[in-house]
Amino acid sequence: MICKRGSVIFCGILLFISWNAILVILLWGRLPSSKQNAPSRELRPANDVLGDILQVVDTIEVELEKQNQILIQIQKHPLVWEPSNRNKPKGIAPSQPVIPILVIACNRIMVKRCLDKLLQHRPSAELHPIIVSQDCGHAETSEVIRSYGSQVTHLKQPDLSDIAVRPEHKKFQGYYKISRHYHWALNQVFKTLSHSSVVIVEDDLEVAPDFFEYFRALLPLLKSDTSLWCVSAWNDNGRDGFVDPGKASLLYRTDFFPGLGWMLLKELWEELEPKWPASFWDDWMRQPEQRRNRACIRPEISRTLTFGRQGVSMGQFYDKYLRYIKLNTEFVPFTKLDLGYLNEETYRENFKKEVYSAQVVTYEDIRQGLLKGPGPFCLIYSSKDSFKMLAKNLGIMDDLKSGVPRTGYRGVVSFFSRGRRIYLAPPPGWTQYDHTWS
Incomplete structure (x- = not known):
């Protein structure tokens, strides 16, 4: 019978006492019997009887010491005293970083689609806790989030008041509230919950099967390469027909901040938080003062898909571009791939x-x-106008932010057209963006 850990002490002591009781009885039986030795008892000297007794006592002491050593070995035996790996609760290996998912929610009950996909593809609840931060106080959305119980952490942004804005910005009140919400939610993740990284998705995003694998693989690179400041799951020009379907594992560096499912580190938030803008936070991120010549990683084929046409942007770009973005369906084992080609110097020279x-x-x-x-x-x-004309005619996004085209790296936009790779590029010798191009 195998003793459980809680009863090992009892079993060991019981065995110890039983064995020694038998030993004492056996040894005691070696003493001369009063009936058997009666005729000779008077003939033997008293000191001989005493010697026999002392000899038996010495033998008992030796045996007791042996049994004590056996008991000590039982206590030290790892198979007895250490819990079996099979019985250990499934915890987090020390080498495995925790990457929480922050879902920014407001008044869309379709957050259910977002959460269902996250939970479907999540490999570990311990490694990827899901935190839903809700603004707006929308009761129906709150009820949807609450229905997931302990599978998610539900936070509610406490300040639902209107924000004082300039009269001409009254129609942008929603953008101000979104920026306030992001500021509050990221402080909760990094300051209150003390996480060191986070992936942000909004409530109208669906994630790909390898969404979590993608970010786990790229976290070490984001931590080690100071020329990077984010990892994004999004390709702005990732419409079906504009990406190479055979290159699901292909990743790029980009100077354009993509958003739409992106990872940042606590250190970056500590840099941005003191100057966080009152509104239009994503365009603010694309300004040179924030980007500081840093790049993001983005995929050939998007790992997120937006299904939210209605929002504060009133469906801007949705009908023409966003609804056609191709979502990756092939699981790519990124954590087992060599991603060294994304290191800055190697990537820059090979890309050029x-x-x-x-x-x-x-x-x-x-x-x-x-x-x-x-x-x-x-x-x-060769110019802003020629870029915009070519991009529009080719069917890719033609807008620029502080001179940087969407998906651009060193001014180059890479996309697929009729089954061939096309690079829309500035002339050779490019050195820097013209920030007046917008």
Whole structure:
């Protein structure tokens, strides 16, 4: 019979006492019997009897010491005293970082779709706690979140008051409240709950099957490479037909802050929090004063999909671009891949070589289907106006923020067109963005 840990002491002591009781009885039986030795008892000297007794006592002491040593070995035996790995509660290995998911919610009951997908694909509740921060005080949305019970942590932004804004910004009241909510929620994650990193999603995002794998694999790079300041799951030009379906594992550096499912570290929040803007926080992030020449990682194929047409932006870009974004369906084991190619110096040199050694083509070549070979191909733009014209005609997003095009890296926008890789690029020798381009 195998003793449980709680009864090992009792079993050991019982065995110890039983064994020694038997030992004493056996040894005591070696003493001369009063009946058997009666005839000779008077003939033996008293000191001989005493010697026998002392000899028996010495033997008992030796045996007792042996049994004591056995008991000590029982106490030290790891299989007895240490709990079996099979019986240990499933905890977090010391080397496994905790990356919480912060869901920004307001008044959309469709947050259920977002949470259902997060819970469906989440590999570990311990490694990826889900924190839902709700603004707006919307009762129906609150009830949906509450229905998940202990699967999520439900926080409620306490300040629901209107924000004093300039008269011309009255129609932007929603953007001010969103910025206030982000500020409060990130303080809860980093200051109150003391996490060291977080992935932010909004309540209208659906995540891909390898969403968690993607961020786990890139956290070490984000921590070690000071030229990075975020990891995003989003490709602004990631519509079906504009991405390479055979390159689900392909990742890029980008100078444009993508958002829409992104990871940051506590250190970055400590930098941004004192100057956090009153409104339009995402465009503020794209200003050179905040970006400071740092890049983000983004995928070829998005790991998030937005399904929220209605919101404070009134569906801006949704009908033309966002609704067609391709969501990755193939699980890529990013944590087992070598992602060293994303390190700054290696990536920069390889990317420049790839772009500017590609065959140079014109827009007419692309439009008329005159491209020969598999590519890649390079299409040069020379000004803000030429970039916007080419981007619009090619079907990719044509807006710029502080001179940086969406998905751009060193001014280059990479996308797929009719099954071929196209680089929309500035002339060779590019050095910096013109921040007046907007």
